[in-house]
Amino acid sequence: MPRPLVATVSLSAMAHNLALARRCAPGRFVWAVVKANAYGHGLTNALRGFAQADGLALIEFDRAAELRGAGWQRPILMLEGAFDEADTRQAAEQRLALTVHEPGQLHWLRGLPASAAASVDVFLKFNSGMNRLGFAAQPFRAAYETLRSLPAVRSVTLMTHFADADIAGGADAALQRFETATQGIDAPRSLANSAAVLSLAAAHGDGVRPGIMLYGATPFADRSAASLELRAAMRLESRLLAAQTLAVGDAVGYGSIFRTERPMRIGVVACGYADGYPRHAPTGTPILVDGVRTRTVGRVAMDMMMVDLDPVPGAAAGSAVELWGERLPIDEVANAAGTIGYELMCALAPRVALRVEH
Numbered sequence: 001m002p003r004p005l006v007a008t009v010s011l012s013a014m015a016h017n018l019a020l021a022r023r024c025a026p027g028r029f030v031w032a033v034v035k036a037n038a039y040g041h042g043l044t045n046a047l048r049g050f051a052q053a054d055g056l057a058l059i060e061f062d063r064a065a066e067l068r069g070a071g072w073q074r075p076i077l078m079l080e081g082a083f084d085e086a087d088t089r090q091a092a093e094q095r096l097a098l099t100v101h102e103p104g105q106l107h108w109l110r111g112l113p114a115s116a117a118a119s120v121d122v123f124l125k126f127n128s129g130m131n132r133l134g135f136a137a138q139p140f141r142a143a144y145e146t147l148r149s150l151p152a153v154r155s156v157t158l159m160t161h162f163a164d165a166d167i168a169g170g171a172d173a174a175l176q177r178f179e180t181a182t183q184g185i186d187a188p189r190s191l192a193n194s195a196a197v198l199s200l201a202a203a204h205g206d207g208v209r210p211g212i213m214l215y216g217a218t219p220f221a222d223r224s225a226a227s228l229e230l231r232a233a234m235r236l237e238s239r240l241l242a243a244q245t246l247a248v249g250d251a252v253g254y255g256s257i258f259r260t261e262r263p264m265r266i267g268v269v270a271c272g273y274a275d276g277y278p279r280h281a282p283t284g285t286p287i288l289v290d291g292v293r294t295r296t297v298g299r300v301a302m303d304m305m306m307v308d309l310d311p312v313p314g315a316a317a318g319s320a321v322e323l324w325g326e327r328l329p330i331d332e333v334a335n336a337a338g339t340i341g342y343e344l345m346c347a348l349a350p351r352v353a354l355r356v357e358h
């Protein structure tokens with residue numbers, strides 16, 4: 001008997017969210033971002049859920065090779081570019097588009113053999129204010145000219161990534177900097193993450209790069225996934241392993257950080273931080289038992305966590321638990337735990353069984 005903890009990935013939800021991204025940015029090339037194992041949803045599942053994407057974008061070269069091996073023929077964009085010379089050769093051989101954000105990456109492209117002529121599409125990254133990756137305005141133009149002269153480079157797209165697109169008006173200054181830096185350059189442009197896809201049409205450029213929205217979570221702190229018409233792509237479910245009846249003043253779990261103020265029943269859920277559930281989720285984090293909303297109590301342990309059964313008097317060992325999913329947005333759980341939906345889905349541990357549904 002496997003552990004009752006299962007993550008179910010919905011292919012129809014993924015396809016729905018992708019179609020929504022396309023409607024937001026009509027006519028634009030849509031890169032579905034599938035880094036970090038498709039934000040925890042599984043790369044194979046992403047291939048099916050995002051079958052209608054124009055391209056896939058990720059970070060990991062071994063996973064890009066898997067995508068080619070699985071038969072994905074359309075473009076693949078490496079969002080951090082090559083980490084070394086071997087990656088650059090792999091890109092040329094497997095037709096992977098490469099972000100270039102650093103002079104060393106230009107050097108590796110220059111070193112490609114003559115047989116690699118016109119094999120690499122480059123996304124030249126401009127630092128629009130995040131100050132993480134990318135060239136400043138002057139070196140950006142110089143890098144563009146260099147790339148145009150390299151035989152291995154087939155095309156150059158001008159790219160940036162926003163630090164604050166999730167805040168109203170937050171990306172305006174960055175967009176302005178990008179427009180100034182790229183003025184007069186006749187090349188396609190790619191700027192938008194999910195937040196910009198959903199809220200900043202001026203930044204849709206030629207190609208958009210939605211990630212989180214495709215998985216049905218919101219990129220915004222103040223707008224729910226439901227209000228954006230996104231559908232949750234993952235449901236994390238488990239069962240109660242046991243129930244306990246407690247007297248006033250009894251403690252629950254490690255550190256005894258929760259003590260009852262009245263007699264109560266608690267349930268023990270088969271899910272813990274070794275499954276990716278956040279250990280820092282405090283007492284009160286929402287959770288469903290038999291479809292009824294209740295709260296976690298005490299400290300999340302490695303393999304188990306406890307829940308308040310007062311709102312669900314009929315619950316007992318075997319009762320169904322939903323940690324997040326269609327009925328309990330991952331964003332609400334993340335918010336209670338002081339993090340974001342992105343982190344929860346990416347942290348899903350390999351030991352959690354991934355199931356797929358249509």
Ligand SMILES: *Cc1c(COP(=O)(O)O)cnc(C)c1O
Pocket residue numbers: 033035079161192193194195209210211212213219
């Ligand atoms: C991860 C990533 C995205 C997608 O961001 P979301 O906020 O998940 O939509 C887009 N572009 C780049 C460069 C990224 O690294």
